[in-house]
Amino acid sequence: MATEVGQKPIVLHIGDPVKWNTELYAQFSKDFTVVRPSLEERQRDQFMKSLKEKKWGNFTAIFRPFWNTGGEMGNWDKELIPLLPQSCKIFASAGAGFDWVNVDILAQRGIIYCNGAAASSESVSDFALFHILATFRNLHWCTSSARDSPAAFQDCHKHGAAVSQNPRGHTLGIIGLGNIGFEIARKAYLAFHMKIIYYDVLRKPNTREAEIDALFVSSLDEMLGMSDCVVLATPASPDGKKLITKERLGKMKVGG
Structure with missing residues (x-):
């Protein structure tokens, strides 16, 4: 787990606030500690700086619920992925593709990438x-x-x-x-x-x-x-x- 015993796992929500399935998201927010970086914090340079400084703690998972937002930092590549905390084990992203993420590097870090393969x-x-x-x-x-x-x-x-x-x-x-x-x-x-x-x-x-x-x-x-x-x-x-x-x-x- 990415947190102390008794604490909820931290999930990094990248993207704007959700507009749909709000009841499900509310339950999700009860089960996990959801941290959502602002639009400014999602720009690549600032995003990488925040990861280096562990601004969002030892989060367990990354969650991108909508493909039109949350990709402001650009490609998840050999420059960005190594900055993730060792606690991160899952990257769940909306959309059918995975061309913006180097899944081989994620796998080397022990991170499972989940996309919405049949959603669209x-x-x-x-x-x-x-x-x-x-x-x-x-x-x-x-x-x-x-x-x-x-x-x-x-x-x-x-x-x-x-x-x-x-x-x-x-x-x-x-x-x-x-x-x-x-x-x-x-x-x-x-x-x-x-x-x-x-x-x-x-x-x-x-x-x-x-x-x-x-x-x-x-x-x-x-x-x-x-x-x-x-x-x-x-x-x-x-x-x-x-x-x-x-x-x-x-x-x-x-x-x-």
Whole structure:
């Protein structure tokens, strides 16, 4: 424990005050001693200075409840992580990604990093479906022209169909069939009746593929050439290089 016997563990809350689930947070605050640095204290230089001075004591955990705030100190890297007290064992952060945190260094310090891996899958996949539909049906033209003028809207109404397509029967390529990628593919397969192909560093189990009748393509370039529409559902290339380049875009089929 990070405190004396009989005292509650200290949790460092990074970010603004919570706006949702306030009753749960109130109970959380009863079970732990919650310390929340101010916005000024969360700026990188000041944040690191405070850690060096042990301003917030020997806290047991770090809690970032909302992804839009709490990241003011920047990346948690080899410069910042060693400043954490040895008492810190858990880092819990909202959001599905972990690209802003070096989890290898955290692991070396014995700190477990917990993200909200599935928390945003539903909402992100919904937005992806919106973009897929907008791409095939040229919705941006019609929706923006409706705000421009009656003449612009009439132009889209008359000619939009000639440059629009139904998603049905077209091939959707997914780069990264993780939680979010799979949910995008599942909805596109069930709602739009699209053919699903995917590229990933690891092939998914046959049972997982069967749920959406997905075809695994071991080459990204080959998958791009087979796809009518491509969704990028991974934060970065495994080797740290840019995943989508000018050359890669050139691999896509005409009309894709």
